[in-house]
Amino acid sequence: MSVAETVATAASPDTLDLLLTRRSVVAKNLSEPGPDAVTLQKIIAAGLRVPDHGKIGPWRVQVLLKEGQLALGDVLASVYLADNPDAEKRLVDMERLRPSRSPVLLAVTSKIDPHHPKIPELEQRLSGGALCQNILVAAHASGFAAQWLTEWPAFHPTVKEALGHDADTDIIGFIYIGTPTEAPTERGRPAYEDVVSEWTGPEPKV
Numbered sequence: 001m002s003v004a005e006t007v008a009t010a011a012s013p014d015t016l017d018l019l020l021t022r023r024s025v026v027a028k029n030l031s032e033p034g035p036d037a038v039t040l041q042k043i044i045a046a047g048l049r050v051p052d053h054g055k056i057g058p059w060r061v062q063v064l065l066k067e068g069q070l071a072l073g074d075v076l077a078s079v080y081l082a083d084n085p086d087a088e089k090r091l092v093d094m095e096r097l098r099p100s101r102s103p104v105l106l107a108v109t110s111k112i113d114p115h116h117p118k119i120p121e122l123e124q125r126l127s128g129g130a131l132c133q134n135i136l137v138a139a140h141a142s143g144f145a146a147q148w149l150t151e152w153p154a155f156h157p158t159v160k161e162a163l164g165h166d167a168d169t170d171i172i173g174f175i176y177i178g179t180p181t182e183a184p185t186e187r188g189r190p191a192y193e194d195v196v197s198e199w200t201g202p203e204p205k206v
């Protein structure tokens with residue numbers, strides 16, 4: 001079997017265009033329809049195909065459809081109320097609806113082995129970030145839009161516990177996926193020259 005047959009080497013201008021134009025769509029602007037089960041599986045499978053030094057797989061993905069979103073909404077409302085006993089009902093209701101903003105919600109977690117004999121913690125963490133980004137790109141390539149959020153629930157131990165995770169697991173993203181109700185305006189991006197430079201060797205020591 002040739003190299004070309006085993007590695008995706010064909011030029012894909014569409015992929016490049018997508019990467020050059022990708023924009024998040026805010027979760028509240030993501031409505032039905034969401035990806036169907038087969039499409040969603042492909043989107044997540046693309047996420048799982050990330051660089052993962054040492055084949056550790058230090059990440060997990062939970063799919064929250066309407067049932068899970070409503071259940072998580074109940075958790076958020078009760079945690080929010082416990083932390084803010086004087087909160088207006090309107091704000092508690094907003095928390096209850098937070099996970100239901102889009103048809104599909106993914107909770108992505110990362111569990112790092114800080115004592116791994118070979119793979120540094122940083123690399124394990126970055127693999128999880130790459131997974132989230134692959135999911136965003138795959139969602140867009142499938143004709144949907146998405147937003148990767150953490151917001152307060154990602155950092156709340158009770159929310160983490162309710163999702164079934166131990167204290168050593170981090171929620172690294174809630175990824176909202178759906179169909180945009182309005183096109184996002186373009187967002188300023190760093191100027192290429194401010195970020196990219198050519199390095200040709202160490203500065204001479206004077």
Ligand SMILES: Cc1cc2nc3c(=O)[nH]c(=O)nc-3n(C[C@H](O)[C@H](O)[C@H](O)COP(=O)(O)O)c2cc1C
Pocket residue numbers: 022023024025147148149150151152172173187
């Ligand atoms: C790990 C991570 C967490 C994020 N969490 C939030 C968040 O909690 N709230 C928010 O408004 N944006 C958050 N963002 C930013 C959005 O995902 C997104 O980048 C932003 O809306 C800008 O859109 P863009 O992707 O088109 O640049 C987060 C991004 C990353 C990478």
